[in-house]
Amino acid sequence: MSTVGRTDNPEDHPRVKAVFDDIRRTRGSDFINNLWHYLAFDPGLLEQTWAEVKAVMGAPSALDPLTKELIYIAVSITNSCTYCVHSHTAAARAKGMTPEQHADLLRVVMLAAKTNQLANALQLPVDPEFNADHGR
Amino acid sequence: MSTVGRTDNPEDHPRVKAVFDDIRRTRGSDFINNLWHYLAFDPGLLEQTWAEVKAVMGAPSALDPLTKELIYIAVSITNSCTYCVHSHTAAARAKGMTPEQHADLLRVVMLAAKTNQLANALQLPVDPEFNADHGR
Amino acid sequence: MSTVGRTDNPEDHPRVKAVFDDIRRTRGSDFINNLWHYLAFDPGLLEQTWAEVKAVMGAPSALDPLTKELIYIAVSITNSCTYCVHSHTAAARAKGMTPEQHADLLRVVMLAAKTNQLANALQLPVDPEFNADHGR
Amino acid sequence: MSTVGRTDNPEDHPRVKAVFDDIRRTRGSDFINNLWHYLAFDPGLLEQTWAEVKAVMGAPSALDPLTKELIYIAVSITNSCTYCVHSHTAAARAKGMTPEQHADLLRVVMLAAKTNQLANALQLPVDPEFNADHGR
Amino acid sequence: MSTVGRTDNPEDHPRVKAVFDDIRRTRGSDFINNLWHYLAFDPGLLEQTWAEVKAVMGAPSALDPLTKELIYIAVSITNSCTYCVHSHTAAARAKGMTPEQHADLLRVVMLAAKTNQLANALQLPVDPEFNADHGR
Amino acid sequence: MSTVGRTDNPEDHPRVKAVFDDIRRTRGSDFINNLWHYLAFDPGLLEQTWAEVKAVMGAPSALDPLTKELIYIAVSITNSCTYCVHSHTAAARAKGMTPEQHADLLRVVMLAAKTNQLANALQLPVDPEFNADHGR
Numbered sequence: 031m032s033t034v035g036r037t038d039n040p041e042d043h044p045r046v047k048a049v050f051d052d053i054r055r056t057r058g059s060d061f062i063n064n065l066w067h068y069l070a071f072d073p074g075l076l077e078q079t080w081a082e083v084k085a086v087m088g089a090p091s092a093l094d095p096l097t098k099e100l101i102y103i104a105v106s107i108t109n110s111c112t113y114c115v116h117s118h119t120a121a122a123r124a125k126g127m128t129p130e131q132h133a134d135l136l137r138v139v140m141l142a143a144k145t146n147q148l149a150n151a152l153q154l155p156v157d158p159e160f161n162a163d164h165g166r
Numbered sequence: 167m168s169t170v171g172r173t174d175n176p177e178d179h180p181r182v183k184a185v186f187d188d189i190r191r192t193r194g195s196d197f198i199n200n201l202w203h204y205l206a207f208d209p210g211l212l213e214q215t216w217a218e219v220k221a222v223m224g225a226p227s228a229l230d231p232l233t234k235e236l237i238y239i240a241v242s243i244t245n246s247c248t249y250c251v252h253s254h255t256a257a258a259r260a261k262g263m264t265p266e267q268h269a270d271l272l273r274v275v276m277l278a279a280k281t282n283q284l285a286n287a288l289q290l291p292v293d294p295e296f297n298a299d300h301g302r
Numbered sequence: 303m304s305t306v307g308r309t310d311n312p313e314d315h316p317r318v319k320a321v322f323d324d325i326r327r328t329r330g331s332d333f334i335n336n337l338w339h340y341l342a343f344d345p346g347l348l349e350q351t352w353a354e355v356k357a358v359m360g361a362p363s364a365l366d367p368l369t370k371e372l373i374y375i376a377v378s379i380t381n382s383c384t385y386c387v388h389s390h391t392a393a394a395r396a397k398g399m400t401p402e403q404h405a406d407l408l409r410v411v412m413l414a415a416k417t418n419q420l421a422n423a424l425q426l427p428v429d430p431e432f433n434a435d436h437g438r
Numbered sequence: 439m440s441t442v443g444r445t446d447n448p449e450d451h452p453r454v455k456a457v458f459d460d461i462r463r464t465r466g467s468d469f470i471n472n473l474w475h476y477l478a479f480d481p482g483l484l485e486q487t488w489a490e491v492k493a494v495m496g497a498p499s500a501l502d503p504l505t506k507e508l509i510y511i512a513v514s515i516t517n518s519c520t521y522c523v524h525s526h527t528a529a530a531r532a533k534g535m536t537p538e539q540h541a542d543l544l545r546v547v548m549l550a551a552k553t554n555q556l557a558n559a560l561q562l563p564v565d566p567e568f569n570a571d572h573g574r
Numbered sequence: 575m576s577t578v579g580r581t582d583n584p585e586d587h588p589r590v591k592a593v594f595d596d597i598r599r600t601r602g603s604d605f606i607n608n609l610w611h612y613l614a615f616d617p618g619l620l621e622q623t624w625a626e627v628k629a630v631m632g633a634p635s636a637l638d639p640l641t642k643e644l645i646y647i648a649v650s651i652t653n654s655c656t657y658c659v660h661s662h663t664a665a666a667r668a669k670g671m672t673p674e675q676h677a678d679l680l681r682v683v684m685l686a687a688k689t690n691q692l693a694n695a696l697q698l699p700v701d702p703e704f705n706a707d708h709g710r
Numbered sequence: 711m712s713t714v715g716r717t718d719n720p721e722d723h724p725r726v727k728a729v730f731d732d733i734r735r736t737r738g739s740d741f742i743n744n745l746w747h748y749l750a751f752d753p754g755l756l757e758q759t760w761a762e763v764k765a766v767m768g769a770p771s772a773l774d775p776l777t778k779e780l781i782y783i784a785v786s787i788t789n790s791c792t793y794c795v796h797s798h799t800a801a802a803r804a805k806g807m808t809p810e811q812h813a814d815l816l817r818v819v820m821l822a823a824k825t826n827q828l829a830n831a832l833q834l835p836v837d838p839e840f841n842a843d844h845g846r
Contacts, residue, residue, distance in 0.1 A: 105278035377550035414513035686785035
């Protein structure tokens with residue numbers, strides 16, 4: 031059950047096929063998960079979303095691939111996104127996340143949410159020592 | 167302006183003093199940030215909160231200290247916690263976060279929120295391939 | 303599965319029947335969706351909720367009906383409300399939302415969430431030019 | 439006070455200057471709001487963010503410019519993003535939002551949040567009539 | 575700084591004056607807090623909002639007044655609403671909340687957020703024993 | 711379907727068995743709900759989580775047990791946590807929550823979310839009268 035229909039034979043559409051081919055090539059796998067199948071209802075949106083996912087998560091950058099997945103999961107948990115928690119926990123595991131690292135991620139995510147509530151409840155002033163905006 | 171008063175002379179209270187001493191010792195710094203000053207209104211809550219922060223963020227674990235700070239920031243941004251975003255960005259920088267890593271963190275946090283919205287909007291079914299609960 | 307039971311024969315209760323009759327009359331349809339069936343456990347809550355939905359979404363106002371549905375969906379996505387995303391996407395479609403408008407809604411909702419994360423991460427000061435509170 | 443420093447003389451950097459020039463040209467105004475000044479710490483992030491804002495909010499699309507601003511505000515309110523609520527309320531007003539439309543936006547945003555809470559509290563099943571995924 | 579201007583001489587408008595008079599009478603105090611002053615820009619919205627606050631928070635109901643304030647604060651913390659956290663913490667204190675009860679509220683709010691993250695992270699199935707919807 | 715596997719024969723592990731025994735003893739029931747079964751993948755996380763739930767929700771404190779459950783539900787609804795809304799609504803009912811109290815809880819939770827949106831939309835200044843931080 032979803033708010034748009036899953037596209038039948040999506041690869042009959044050349045722009046969709048080009049994205050699907052790039053997903054397979056980039057990931058080295060034939061598996062195309064549901065997000066891309068359902069996004070096929072709008073090829074422009076599909077292209078833009080995949081381009082950004084590939085650029086941010088797939089290209090070498092200042093943070094290593096597993097760290098990026100852990101950050102992704104942390105946001106997805108906090109936003110209560112069922113699909114994203116599932117897909118990115120699977121991705122993190124595929125990139126080597128151990129059960130101990132998973133438990134550690136949960137501990138940090140839980141502690142952060144807990145102290146977020148505390149600080150939002152106290153509405154305490156930010157220490158000037160934390161200001162990165164020197165001279166202002 | 168806050169919802170509880172900042173405690174005057176908090177270290178006159180022995181339980182508060184013990185926590186403050188442990189914060190200074192653990193961090194190797196004389197700086198006690200506002201969270202602990204304002205929490206001093208309830209020594210039990212102060213002790214429990216510090217004990218958990220110290221255990222999760224301070225003790226060696228499966229994830230390295232900087233990765234844990236990045237996850238902490240990601241949750242705090244998503245929960246819109248002004249105080250926590252400030253304090254943990256400062257902490258991450260103190261643990262070596264470079265401007266390039268900071269920008270990369272922002273990119274992942276933004277992408278995750280973006281696809282969280284997309285998946286929540288489409289309400290698409292989770293692929294069975296993501297299930298970690300074998301046989302159920 | 304739900305946290306309250308669906309009421310059996312809800313229209314045996316005159317206050318529930320009056321609300322259901324008004325829903326059918328207002329919408330010109332015999333379909334009563336689950337929200338109202340489950341709310342029937344408390345007729346007062348049912349009456350108040352329907353009265354507000356009817357007044358805000360059903361009566362002519364400064365914004366047209368489809369725009370109001372798009373705004374409703376945007377909030378529901380952000381709050382991760384499965385039921386509301388489903389029911390209001392269906393409502394928007396019934397009021398004429400095209401697939402192109404749906405994709406455009408998704409683009410704006412995703413961009414907004416993305417820049418919300420960015421601004422919350424940077425904690426940047428609000429430009430005085432945005433202040434609508436003249437002279438204060 | 440912010441988590442990154444506002445860049446001094448940002449237009450000394452050619453990539454930053456190119457973005458700032460494009461913002462001025464696109465908007466027909468000399469005013470560059472703080473978001474872009476603070477983002478200048480990472481030219482790549484600045485370029486990507488502006489490119490997406492320009493494409494989604496600035497280019498003609500299936501939804502009119504004011505409707506897109508109202509949706510943007512709705513998400514920003516729900517995510518509690520102070521900066522974005524301010525900047526996009528100002529933008530909506532610049533695009534013609536009347537006080538009556540503003541009040542109507544608030545009414546819809548409030549009602550949506552209210553029924554989101556209700557549906558999340560009841561955890562009621564989604565009516566099969568809302569399913570857009572025919573045959574699945 | 576706000577997104578609408580504070581109304582000058584709001585009580586020159588008879589509908590605004592009627593609401594302000596009722597607020598003073600209901601609360602037995604001359605103090606009208608900012609929410610109502612800023613809402614005066616739209617008398618209809620002012621009337622509806624006050625009517626609901628008065629009915630839900632002011633009238634005797636199944637929960638006592640302090641319990642209702644504690645629930646209100648819990649939601650406001652979780653939504654990161656600065657104004658509401660301040661105004662309802664003050665209201666709870668005016669209705670007798672002790673520092674010990676405040677600390678206890680914080681403990682529950684923090685624990686709930688923590689386990690919310692855990693359950694959202696694990697995506698575990700709901701036990702059938704929790705279903706209130708008998709026979710379905 | 712979940713992101714970690716449900717542990718088979720969890721009580722073969724002595725640390726898991728000790729927690730499960732304490733849950734049964736504390737609650738006076740043989741029923742162990744899914745949260746604890748799935749947490750068994752990491753005995754340390756299981757022990758810490760149960761210890762905190764037991765201390766905060768199970769021990770006598772400044773707020774009575776039912777009030778604490780209502781606060782817990784309010785946070786869980788706002789965070790859109792399906793599992794927690796189910797488990798704590800069941801817990802509140804077991805502690806005596808009546809249908810009238812449930813409806814009243816919903817009314818307060820809905821009103822709070824509604825005015826949170828309003829205050830976040832208006833970005834109105836906090837009245838100095840609400841400041842608890844005397845002299846600062």
